[in-house]
Amino acid sequence: MNQTPTLLLKTAVAAVTLMGAAGAWAQVAGDAKAGEAKAAMCIGCHGxxxxxxxFPEIHRVPMISGQSAPYISVALQAYRKGDRKHPTMRGIAGSLTDQDIADLAAFYSTHHSAQAPEQPAKAPSAAVAQLLERGACASCHGANFSKPIDPSYPKIAGQHADYLFVALKSYNVQGNPYIGRANPIMGGITQQFSNAELKxxxxxxxxxxxxxxxKPQPRFR
Known part of the structure; x- marks a missing residue:
């Protein structure tokens, strides 16, 4: 086979998606109103x-308002299981039931901001364009990086740069009990890049x- 690494990567991504990536998130109906009442432990950072x-270095916490409910569910389940290693998030996720996760996911997914344009409003430099192509980023996250091909994948356009950098680096960490993310697709992608390229x-x-x-939350409820 004379396929390029990028083509092989795109083929692998498509195969995983067709095999039912969406099934990775629990099919539990969430209640946004119930999620609002359960979000007290979240708003201290995300609100x-x-x-x-x-931890593991100074960075802004991710924006989660506007993410899809399936993605938030998958992320919380990964923290609870230990596939995403972060002491604080694992402690929080470990206290949540499947219903709690579904309710919180429903709540945060209702916080829509302005809809992203169909195509990126800012073209990448030639160097960055090559990096995006090498990582096949649009193949999963959409042409505008806000319309993932699977709802359990994150929207990444407009996310904090320092958080994205920390998250991307974490897929390359092996054998650390406190830092790292276990994801075979993302691990294969990020290993192609230096830290400077990930940045x-x-x-x-x-x-x-x-x-x-x-979305700031009321100080008093």
């Missing part, structure tokens, strides 16, 4: 614009208009 996490990707994706936001 404060610009809030920073110091270039993160900075470009963060510069795009997206559908994510930090």
């Amino acid at each position: 404060i614009p610009g809030y920073q996490n110091s 270039q990707l993160a900075n470009y994706l963060a510069s795009l208009p997206g559908e994510l936001a930090t």
